[in-house]
Amino acid sequence: MRHDALVVGGSFAGLSAAMQLARARRSVCVVDAGAPRNRFAAASHGFFGQDGEPPLAMIAQARERLLAYPSVRFVSGHAVGAAPDGAGGFVVSLEAGEPISASRLVLAFGVHDMLPEIAGLRERWGASVLHCPYCHGYEFGGRRLGVLYRNPLSLHQAQLIAEWGPTTLFLDGEDVPDDAESAALHARGIAIEPDRVLALEGGDTPRSLAGVRVADGRLVPLDALYIVPRTRMSSPLAEQLGCAFDDGPFGPVIRTDAMKQTTVAGVHAAGDAAQFMQNATLASADGVMAGVSLHRSLVFDQR
Numbered sequence: 001m002r003h004d005a006l007v008v009g010g011s012f013a014g015l016s017a018a019m020q021l022a023r024a025r026r027s028v029c030v031v032d033a034g035a036p037r038n039r040f041a042a043a044s045h046g047f048f049g050q051d052g053e054p055p056l057a058m059i060a061q062a063r064e065r066l067l068a069y070p071s072v073r074f075v076s077g078h079a080v081g082a083a084p085d086g087a088g089g090f091v092v093s094l095e096a097g098e099p100i101s102a103s104r105l106v107l108a109f110g111v112h113d114m115l116p117e118i119a120g121l122r123e124r125w126g127a128s129v130l131h132c133p134y135c136h137g138y139e140f141g142g143r144r145l146g147v148l149y150r151n152p153l154s155l156h157q158a159q160l161i162a163e164w165g166p167t168t169l170f171l172d173g174e175d176v177p178d179d180a181e182s183a184a185l186h187a188r189g190i191a192i193e194p195d196r197v198l199a200l201e202g203g204d205t206p207r208s209l210a211g212v213r214v215a216d217g218r219l220v221p222l223d224a225l226y227i228v229p230r231t232r233m234s235s236p237l238a239e240q241l242g243c244a245f246d247d248g249p250f251g252p253v254i255r256t257d258a259m260k261q262t263t264v265a266g267v268h269a270a271g272d273a274a275q276f277m278q279n280a281t282l283a284s285a286d287g288v289m290a291g292v293s294l295h296r297s298l299v300f301d302q303r
Contacts, residue, residue: 013271
């Protein structure tokens with residue numbers, strides 16, 4: 001069976017794209033590995049009508065509603081290869097199972113966060129180690145906040161985080177900032193901790209952060225730590241297909257036009273892998289645009 005569209009990735013962007021195509025009465029296959037980027041968060045905030053809901057529950061509900069459309073099919077698994085099928089469409093191979101063919105593709109597989117190797121950090125990711133204040137900042141409002149320096153954007157992030165509470169910038173041994181940057185940080189009331197960070201310490205639960213242990217042995221009290229991690233593509237498919245990439249502030253981003261068409265005809269991309277600004281609401285909106293655009297290509301672009 002050749003589908004009209006194959007969506008790789010079944011989280012906010014992919015499911016939003018699939019919904020538009022299902023409502024256009026097109027056959028859609030969603031391939032999903034079951035590991036969305038926000039699976040570490042207990043709640044998703046700021047999403048229209050869903051503030052505070054667990055992201056995995058939101059995804060499960062969206063899948064259930066998509067399956068109400070008879071033209072939708074889900075396949076659980078890892079998509080490991082993609083190539084033109086020689087007939088104007090594409091074939092996607094899976095780690096286990098038969099290849100799937102489709103006239104068009106939506107790449108919505110997201111990105112993988114490359115977290116720094118600091119003791120106690122990884123297990124607190126999404127709970128008391130955070131990246132987006134609009135997603136999780138309110139819950140830590142007025143408490144002791146920190147920003148871990150990873151790149152020059154961390155200086156900007158620290159000034160922003162100070163809006164939510166008293167903030168310390170942990171330079172982790174880096175020789176920054178310069179005089180002008182220091183003045184801007186101090187103007188926002190931001191403390192600067194120059195020592196290298198050794199570990200995050202606290203209780204046994206991911207949310208129980210007590211402080212940051214630095215190289216001279218001190219424990220700097222803290223309730224939440226923000227970082228700007230580098231990211232990489234969660235799948236090799238875009239590269240295999242020959243899609244162009246742009247250098248984003250956090251890592252590579254699949255290049256698309258305003259309608260979410262990549263540089264490869266017939267391939268659309270949406271969500272965190274295809275935009276610089278990243279959160280659940282933006283990913284969903286990106287998926288809507290990709291789904292609508294893909295449908296229009298089926299109508300008007302008879303390749």
